[in-house]
Amino acid sequence: MALTRRDWLKTTGAGLAGAPAALGAFEDYFQRASGAPAGMTRIVTACGICSPACGIQAWVQDGKLRFLEGLPGDVSGGGHLCGKGAAGAMQLYDPDRLKYPMKRTNPRKGLHEDPGWVRISWQEALDEIAFRMKQTIDTYGTEALLFVTLPSPDLWARFMNAMGVVNRVDHRDECFQTDMIIQKYTTGAKTWCNDFENSKYILLFGWDILAKAKLAYATGIVKARENGAKVVHFSPNYTATSRFANEWITIKPGTDLAVALAMIQVILSENLYNREFVDNYTNFGKYETEIRTHFAQYTPEWAEQISGVKADVIRRIAREFASNGPAIAPAHKKSLCANYMNSTQLVHAISILNILAGTIDRPGGRYFPRMHSIPGVDAIYPPPAYPPKKGRRVDGRDKLPLVNEVDAGIFSTLADGMLNKYPGMIKFSFWNAYTILGFPSPLKMVEALKTVDFTVVMDFLPTDTVTLADIVLPSAMYLEGNDAVARDYIAKYPQTVARKAVSAPIFEAKSIAYVAIELGKRLCPDYFKTPDGSWINPSTLLDEKVRRAGLGENFADFAAKGLVEKPQPFVPRTTFVSVAGADGKCQIYVPQFVAKGADPLPKWIPKRDQPNEHYPYYYMTFIPAVHRRNTTENNSILHEMFPTNAAIINPALAKKHGIAEGQKVLVRSRAGQIELPAHLSETVPPDVVMVAHGFGHVSRALSLAGGVGARDGDLIPDASIDDFVAAGNYGGSSCIMDAVCSIEPL
């Protein structure tokens, strides 16, 4: 709708408000205007597209969400939103959303089979799911259940615990699992807080951190640059982050570990580390000989042979990093930690760099979040003892004891486990908000899912996974629920935002907490009762959480405040509580790893797949800045910005194969092949084929994203757990970028 002045007068009565506020000095003028748009009401809530949960003020007009903007005073988004967050209403009002529970009538399953949905009631759906679960457990034991879901919210975790679910997997092996494990053993509890703003030297390994637009990070790095910090970006391809950095250093894919090891070697051999921190707060003194001996082999000259980064550059960057602090080398996500067979070792090496820089829980470094403590359901209504978890792990996780400890699961070994290791073991599966696109070799995952007798999928959109379900449950989304969100991405002091529903759930959509309680009533009632014998009520539970956390008398009171904060000075830690035997110190050398079959110090191991005569090029994937993996491709605004994917190649490579811009190409790897148009770009090296993740949804019920683009995962081989063990991949990083490919014109 284009507004003319006439329209405007029609809708508002008049242009009553005069010229914008009084004009002061120019910079003053750029203070953000405040006040409500006419005729709109404001609701404070939190974004749910990605994890930092930026504070939102939602403007609602005539009961409809009209506009989302940042919440002033919120540290997570800095009072702003990114392109994804601002388009959140398109998720809420997506016409394709699942509206009712549905049941399959076509017994044949496949991505291209019509499931023959019939609408059923929630009552019927829940009764059937409960019956199937009980029947499965009675006949085959709890090991026959597979839950592909996050362990949240807490009511859902309680349900899974009460049922003794052994096989729960989530995507964290593709995300921050390695980081979680390494942090636990080197510096303490997991954190992803980075004090970029106060940092003077920011070292980024292969992570397009700016364009990923996690604003908590991006705005921190912008401020750091404005404060004069230096940003160095190692990345094979040129990205928005490379543009933003002072130095972009191109590197061969999957070899960041070699550079990180060589940097440690330089810092140790030249004694450039932060002596005060290292002497007082680390176990360097105790293991100095082992550490120095181990790293001596990793010279910059050695790393140059592997990474293609010049030895003198590595040496210079190492010296700068150690001497121009406070310095930080963040680690966290897909683009870095999970991509290669050697990513666990890389995260350990990065952790050591931060320790040597002396910036663990120090200004300008990686710090531990200071948050409101919000009790979980188990603290408020203590449950009866949970049953022991008995049975085999279908993904083979128990062969990687460190992964077992963080209670994640492995996406990349799941299909192999279901098809080859324990065929027929899984009889019942429950999926919440995961699509098969998230898996390497997604078609193999489809085959694995076909071997399961009964599958329930809960989602808010009709994804490809939904196509394979026996029962579908329509899920509420983040703008439809209430919660207290203590954000842990940039929590220098406690700041909790009220996530208040801006809309009732559409049609019959319900939350996963509702499903937990309803299935709980049917299957494990003792776990879902309050001390007075009534069923747990999520609203009462939330009121109690808010009260105990000191955020307000109840949720309504807290929601009226919107944002509750407790400013406090930053007091650096002096003890680092990690694991038994660590003596409250950061561990460079991790003695506990030895007993668990892992290396106490990071050593060089190569990536899984190397270019060869059949597949001569590196295959790289990325998530476009304007999308959230597998969930926003059907968002009409974001779809318009980035509708589909292409094989992005360097013009030199295109010339070699006679490929023109836009021409269809065939990209193949040992796992599979995809066809998509070529896009020529000087931003990728001549030995790389790059494809955006998140496209290739098959489900035609997705009116925008269905049938558009190619599945990048088809080229990424899944793995067996034995591959991981043999390679020393003890953190279970899923190798979702660790593939090589060929390309030819069609």
Add this chain to the structure above:
Amino acid sequence: MQAYGWLIDEKLCIECRACESACKMWNQVETGVGVRRRQVRVYTMGVFPQVRQQSLTGACNHCENAWCMKVCPVKAIWRREEDGVVLIDQDKCVGCQQCAMFCPYGAPQFNLRTRKMDKCTMCFDRLEQGLDPACVTLCPTGALKYGPWDEIRGKGSETTENFAPPRQTRPKIRFVKDPFPVKG
């Protein structure tokens, strides 16, 4: 007349495209009809690895000498007296696309459904209420600002790479070209 203009600091753009989403949302611009009133365009220059990119958020620059207005055969494009905002009257527009041909900035766009032209209004309805344009409100880094043209015109440069020469149309936009501070 109190006119307004844009101020863009290219180095601060992180390509999050909040400005684009905000514009779509606030103005309820229909999707899928070929209209993106504000758009982040990314230009690549050089040859790998001597490569460089520039990202430039663009919309209507509400030119002082607006060619779109001059060439419109039905006088559907007009300028608001109170703030210099150039607008298209949907009742008059016949969708001939003449304005699009003459605009150097790709501002007027053909709406495939209404068969009329559409473009940025600088959120004049927000300006009237003392609010910033939606795109400016959302921009998380301050890469995109706006203000009274009398103040903006004295800032920064009048043009930048990949921006059409401003001499003829006199767009109300300036570019901050100062680099980040150099570390001492």
